[in-house]
Amino acid sequence: xxxxxxxxxxxxxxxxxxxxxxxxxxxxxxxxxxxxxxxxxxxxxxxxxxxxxxxxxxxxxxxxxxxxxxxxxxxxxxxxxxxxxxxxxxxxxxxxxxxxxxxxxxxxxxxxxxxxxxxxxxxxxxxxxxxxxxx
Numbered sequence: 001x002x003x004x005x006x007x008x009x010x011x012x013x014x015x016x017x018x019x020x021x022x023x024x025x026x027x028x029x030x031x032x033x034x035x036x037x038x039x040x041x042x043x044x045x046x047x048x049x050x051x052x053x054x055x056x057x058x059x060x061x062x063x064x065x066x067x068x069x070x071x072x073x074x075x076x077x078x079x080x081x082x083x084x085x086x087x088x089x090x091x092x093x094x095x096x097x098x099x100x101x102x103x104x105x106x107x108x109x110x111x112x113x114x115x116x117x118x119x120x121x122x123x124x125x126x127x128x129x130x131x132x133x134x135x
Contacts, residue, residue: 005033007034009048010022010038011068012065013069021092043071049080059084060088061111064089067093090113093116094117
């Protein structure tokens with residue numbers, strides 16, 4: 001049996017969105033060696049990212065919703081990048097403030113931005129280059 005070496009972390013306050021991401025990501029991510037993690041609470045996601053890093057599991061990328069009640073996706077991405085600047089971050093949102101997203105892009109904090117509702121192929125096109133870097 002393959003050992004889990006990688007992880008993908010998804011953070012969205014809507015459990016349905018996380019379920020849909022899980023369904024779609026399972027088509028493109030090798031789950032024999034990659035753990036797919038889902039969080040509705042950004043703070044819990046941050047704690048889990050720390051735990052994964054401590055366990056020497058490489059996080060391939062993180063998908064973050066922009067609008068969440070506890071903190072914005074922008075705040076979450078900044079917190080992640082402050083501790084782990086090499087982590088790849090993809091933002092998924094239907095309500096993102098364009099200026100905020102532009103700031104994240106201009107500061108090289110986002111690897112991709114995908115508008116909700118998204119097409120599965122758009123998601124795959126955004127994450128395939130990131131996945132190719134580990135193969």
